[in-house]
Amino acid sequence: MTSTTSQPLDPHLPGNLSKLFRHSGEFRWQGVIPTEYKTDDSSFQGVSRQVLVGENGESPRFHTRYFEVAGGGFTTLEQHQHEHVVVVLRGEGLALVGSEQVRLGFGDVLYVAPDEVHQLRNPGSEPFGFLCLVNAERDRPRPVDPNALSACEFRPAE
Numbered sequence: 001m002t003s004t005t006s007q008p009l010d011p012h013l014p015g016n017l018s019k020l021f022r023h024s025g026e027f028r029w030q031g032v033i034p035t036e037y038k039t040d041d042s043s044f045q046g047v048s049r050q051v052l053v054g055e056n057g058e059s060p061r062f063h064t065r066y067f068e069v070a071g072g073g074f075t076t077l078e079q080h081q082h083e084h085v086v087v088v089l090r091g092e093g094l095a096l097v098g099s100e101q102v103r104l105g106f107g108d109v110l111y112v113a114p115d116e117v118h119q120l121r122n123p124g125s126e127p128f129g130f131l132c133l134v135n136a137e138r139d140r141p142r143p144v145d146p147n148a149l150s151a152c153e154f155r156p157a158e
């Protein structure tokens with residue numbers, strides 16, 4: 001039986017070797033340089049991004065990134081067809097998912113379904129960091145007007 005979806009995107013990429021991203025402390029990894037979260041708008045605040053796997057010669061169908069939201073910061077309120085898997089590694093924060101607001105802490109794993117409106121927020125003062133896995137081939141996020149959400153009733157899930 002053949003399955004094309006189990007194949008890497010391009011098994012012949014030169015230099016595509018197994019590698020270890022050694023944690024070097026303070027949620028940094030050897031050889032990984034933090035970059036801008038996004039450069040095209042100002043719909044976010046205090047977010048840094050580190051791409052661990054997916055943009056340096058690897059060929060998975062999924063990318064593995066680490067995001068960190070500083071105290072008071074937040075990611076863009078957005079939606080898109082691709083899914084997210086969020087794995088919390090540092091601190092605590094809030095996830096807005098659809099009309100739900102949920103508290104997240106170390107070890108929590110959040111799945112965000114296709115087209116769900118979502119945002120990650122850090123109302124605290126300590127950094128809030130998480131791995132976020134996404135499809136390698138994915139659609140562009142579409143910003144959501146926060147005013148358009150006013151009809152939704154946000155409520156804590158706990």
Ligand code: MN
Pocket residue numbers: 078079080084118141
């Ligand atoms: Mn997203």
